[in-house]
Structure formats: C-alpha cells, structure tokens
Amino acid sequence: MVRSRLPKARRKRADRYHHGDLRRALVEEAARTIGVDGVAGLTLRGVGHALGVSRTALYRHFEDKSALLAAVAGEGFRTFRLALVDAWERAGGGARGFEAMGLAYVRFALTHSSHYRVMFGGLVDAGGKYPELSTEAAGAFEALVGALVSLQAEGIVRRDDPRALAQFVWAAVHGVAMLAIDGQLQHQERPAEDVARYAIERIRAAIAP
Amino acid sequence: MVRSRLPKARRKRADRYHHGDLRRALVEEAARTIGVDGVAGLTLRGVGHALGVSRTALYRHFEDKSALLAAVAGEGFRTFRLALVDAWERAGGGARGFEAMGLAYVRFALTHSSHYRVMFGGLVDAGGKYPELSTEAAGAFEALVGALVSLQAEGIVRRDDPRALAQFVWAAVHGVAMLAIDGQLQHQERPAEDVARYAIERIRAAIAP
DNA sequence: ACCTGAACACCGTTCAAGT
DNA sequence: ACCTGAACACCGTTCAAGT
Numbered sequence: 001m002v003r004s005r006l007p008k009a010r011r012k013r014a015d016r017y018h019h020g021d022l023r024r025a026l027v028e029e030a031a032r033t034i035g036v037d038g039v040a041g042l043t044l045r046g047v048g049h050a051l052g053v054s055r056t057a058l059y060r061h062f063e064d065k066s067a068l069l070a071a072v073a074g075e076g077f078r079t080f081r082l083a084l085v086d087a088w089e090r091a092g093g094g095a096r097g098f099e100a101m102g103l104a105y106v107r108f109a110l111t112h113s114s115h116y117r118v119m120f121g122g123l124v125d126a127g128g129k130y131p132e133l134s135t136e137a138a139g140a141f142e143a144l145v146g147a148l149v150s151l152q153a154e155g156i157v158r159r160d161d162p163r164a165l166a167q168f169v170w171a172a173v174h175g176v177a178m179l180a181i182d183g184q185l186q187h188q189e190r191p192a193e194d195v196a197r198y199a200i201e202r203i204r205a206a207i208a209p
Numbered sequence: 210m211v212r213s214r215l216p217k218a219r220r221k222r223a224d225r226y227h228h229g230d231l232r233r234a235l236v237e238e239a240a241r242t243i244g245v246d247g248v249a250g251l252t253l254r255g256v257g258h259a260l261g262v263s264r265t266a267l268y269r270h271f272e273d274k275s276a277l278l279a280a281v282a283g284e285g286f287r288t289f290r291l292a293l294v295d296a297w298e299r300a301g302g303g304a305r306g307f308e309a310m311g312l313a314y315v316r317f318a319l320t321h322s323s324h325y326r327v328m329f330g331g332l333v334d335a336g337g338k339y340p341e342l343s344t345e346a347a348g349a350f351e352a353l354v355g356a357l358v359s360l361q362a363e364g365i366v367r368r369d370d371p372r373a374l375a376q377f378v379w380a381a382v383h384g385v386a387m388l389a390i391d392g393q394l395q396h397q398e399r400p401a402e403d404v405a406r407y408a409i410e411r412i413r414a415a416i417a418p
Numbered sequence: 419a420c421c422t423g424a425a426c427a428c429c430g431t432t433c434a435a436g437t
Numbered sequence: 438a439c440c441t442g443a444a445c446a447c448c449g450t451t452c453a454a455g456t
Contacts (some may be wrong), residue, residue: 043447055422056452059450122326168385168407171387171408172380172384172408175384175387176377176381176384178383179383181331182329185380198373198377199377202415205414206411207411231440252428254429254430263440264442265430268431273430
C-alpha cells in the first residue's frame, strides 16, 4: 500500500522527539504558524502534522491548547525583553535610550503582531495559571522599571514611584502598539513609526520632573 | 409527538422576526453572550437557539460570524461614544471634563471587558470591510478630538494638531484600559481606578502647553 | 516515558427545499 | 423574502492500546 507524502510535513521523524525536544519544537512551530496565519489559523492538528507527529502527541507536553499558547506567549515575552534591553543599551541609556526602547517596543509589536496579540490577549495572569508566563511578563516589565530608575538618577524623570511610572509608560506605549497593529494610526498618511515617535516624546513630557 | 422544551430558548417566536427584527435581536443576543461567556463562548448555534430560531437563520442577515462580530463591535462603539460624551458634558468640560471622560473610558472597558476586546480585537479597519463599524469607531474618536479642541481654546492643551494629540491620548488611555482588563495593573494592591487616575494626570501633563 | 489511531462531542458554513 | 434541516468539512480532547 502506497502512502502519499503529506504536503506540509517536515523531514524530522517522531523518534527524534524525546527528552523534551518535542515540547520546544511544538512551541516554535506554533509561533511560526501564528506569525503566518494568525492565532485563528493555529490548529493542534496542523502543528502535529507539520512536525510529522500525531495530532495528540502534544498532550504529553501541554494540558491543552491554552497551555501551548501560554508557552508561545512566554517565549514572546522573553525575546521582547531582550529586544528592549538591547535597544536601551545600544543607545547608551539616557534620553536616547528611552526613545530607542520605545521605538523597539512598537517595532516588535508591528513585526510580530500576531505573536504580540497572543502575549496581550488575556492569557497573562489568567488566575495565576502558567507561572512561567507570568515570570517572563514580569521580567519585561522589570526591564522598563530599571530604565526608569536609571533616568530618575540622571534627573530626567520625576521621582514618583518607579512602578507607578512604569505602569503608565508601559500602558501608553502598549496602546500605541495595539492601535498601530489594528491599523488605526494612519489617519493622515503618517507612517506608524512617526506616530510612535510623537507619542514617545509626549510620554517623556508626561514623566518629566 | 411530544417536543421537549429547549432549555435556553426564549419565548419569542420565529414569525416575529421579520423586517429586520431578527438582525437586531441577533446582535443583542451575541453581545449578551459575549458579556457572559466571552468571545470564545459565542457560537452561532447558541445564538440561534437562544432566540428560538434555526442556527442558520442568521445567514440571511450576516455574511458570516465575522460580520456578526463587526456589528457587535459597531454597537459597542456607539454606546462607548455616548458614555464618553455624557461624562464630558456632565462634568461641564474643561480639565474636569477631561478627567471624567478618561475615567468613563476605563470604566466602560472594565465593565464591558469582553465587548471591549471585540471592539479592539483587530476587526476595525480590517481592509475597509464593515464600513458601519469604521464609521462608529471614527465617531468615538471624533468625540475625543472635539474635547481636545475645546481644551485648546481654553489654553489648557498645547496647540499641536488635534488629531495627533487625540491619537496619543486615545492610545494612552486604551493601553491603561487593556492592561486593566488583563489584570496587569494591580501590582501594589492599588485598585485599577486609582491607576487610571494617575495615568490621566500624567496624560494631562503630556499634552499641557 | 512517550506516542498512536479511533472515537466523541462540538464547531461554521452550504444548499436544496419549504412557506 | 425569509427560514429550515440535513449534510459537509472541520475542530479540541479523551482513551485504550501500542513501543
């Protein structure tokens, strides 16, 4: 009996996936699918098929689809934090670092829009489930807090509670990113990045001493 | 043959739904379901069943599930705009009106969180589809622009392009609302409304002359 | 330990047919 | 015009069984 080759299946074989390899492969494949087809296009069957594995194999590593999405979101927060810190450090901190971090934020959201939506789609802090996700999200937040504390020491930022400041700044940039993703920021043909730059300048005024 | 009464079905009969009545009933029922069970809990079959109508009846009024959700989002933007304008006018405009509008914004988002998520879940401006939704969303935006123009005339707000200002303010409050919905704003046991108040104060500083 | 394949209970959507 | 009921092609998830 001839078995036709399945169209999307990878070369990898099932017996390679031991010792947690499959778990990582599942998260990566899910993230890739989301990047191409959006969250709505993510099916557990499709993920399994793409990896040449049965569609139920993933239940050995994740409780359900939500848990897989939480892992994807957690991974997203990790690379997100790295992008933010990298931008801050490359610009040498300070006022320039702050703008660079803000632009890196918006760029990440625009470049990985579907992934970003999963990160902020209501999974985080979903009743304390998915502790790894909460940790990664908190880590990204702490990167911002650290930057603000440094800016306070320089005298560029008002000496309010750093976490309160960070919540405000995060919320404001998050809002810009979300509206940019939704395509609601191109009213007068200005590119989203210019809008982001203007917003960051206003945020800087908002937190000035 | 005895027909057992279906559990969730309303009293209304199918023959009442003529001349567009069903369309409106479908939108209302979908909005109610979303409010109770979230977007994930919305099924076309459930909506039809709740109205005592076949599960395919809705295809006479909507192209597909997305179109129904767009109608729900549009309706959401309408009541949203009314809430914003009402808060602004009740406070008599000015600096107080601005704060009242901001608080009304966040309260609406927290009270109708699932509905709010549908409104900002990526349906608006989805390639120019759903013109009614775009119109309603634009209407809500214009309410904010109007308030800012009035504040500029009073000399409370800097004389930048009102639409650019409105985009920034909207984005910032939107971000606060989204993080509040996601439960990411209760770091130090402060209620979300206090965080919102602080954010609005900072936004006011950001757009000061 | 890890994976499979059949089965179950759900979906959204289509379509010929009814009034 | 508006609605129905059967049918289709999908889902996520469970579970006994295999290595």
